[in-house]
Amino acid sequence: MTTPPDSRPADADAPVETLYQGRWLSLRKRGRWEYVERNNPGGAAIVIAVTPDDRVLFVEQYRVAIQSRTIEMPAGLVGDLAGQEDEGILLAAQRELEEETGWRCSRVALLHQGPSSAGMSTEMIAYVRAFDLVKVGAGGGDASENIVVHEVPRKEAGAWLFARAAEGYSIDPKLFAGLWLLEHGGR
Secondary structure (H helix, E strand, C coil): CCCCCCCCCCCCCCCEEEEEECCCEEEEEECCEEEEEECCCCCEEEEEEECCCCEEEEEEEEEHHHCEEEEECCEEECCCCCCCCCCCHHHHHHHHHHHHHCEEEEEEEEEEEEECCCCCECCEEEEEEEEEEEECCCCCCCCCCCCEEEEEEHHHHHHHHHHHHHCCCEECCHHHHHHHHHHHCCC
16 A cells, blocks of 8 residues: 555644643643553553353443443553553553453454554554453452443344443444454464
């Protein structure tokens, strides 16, 4: 693919200005463009996990930013724990899977990585497939979380998600990409 030389906005190389910096996010401005930057350079991992009896794992939690309960795949920030800032994507995916769902996997594979919202954020997300799951705990997240785990038959996952949306849950659209990768992502 060849990109025309004039395809970059005139202010794409303007100096970056920090409008606000918090613990996890910073609001930046470059020229006329405002965007959010994750303060952890590792991004986030989304875990595609299927139990031995062919059930897809989803997590439910209240998200303050949108004032709604959501259904998501197990996920979390990479390198967000003190002393583990150099944690890799695959290790973070395994850690988050067990913490949120109570399931441990023996191996993981990176399926795809890209921007979560290229027009709004620098955050990169990675879809990671978990294999050979074993139930080791209740899940539910860490002390700051109140996660409900759902184990949904793989063949019913799409319909189950739409039914939850009809009940008023916010369904993360990335779930449908995750389900597609589950069926077509290889590895």
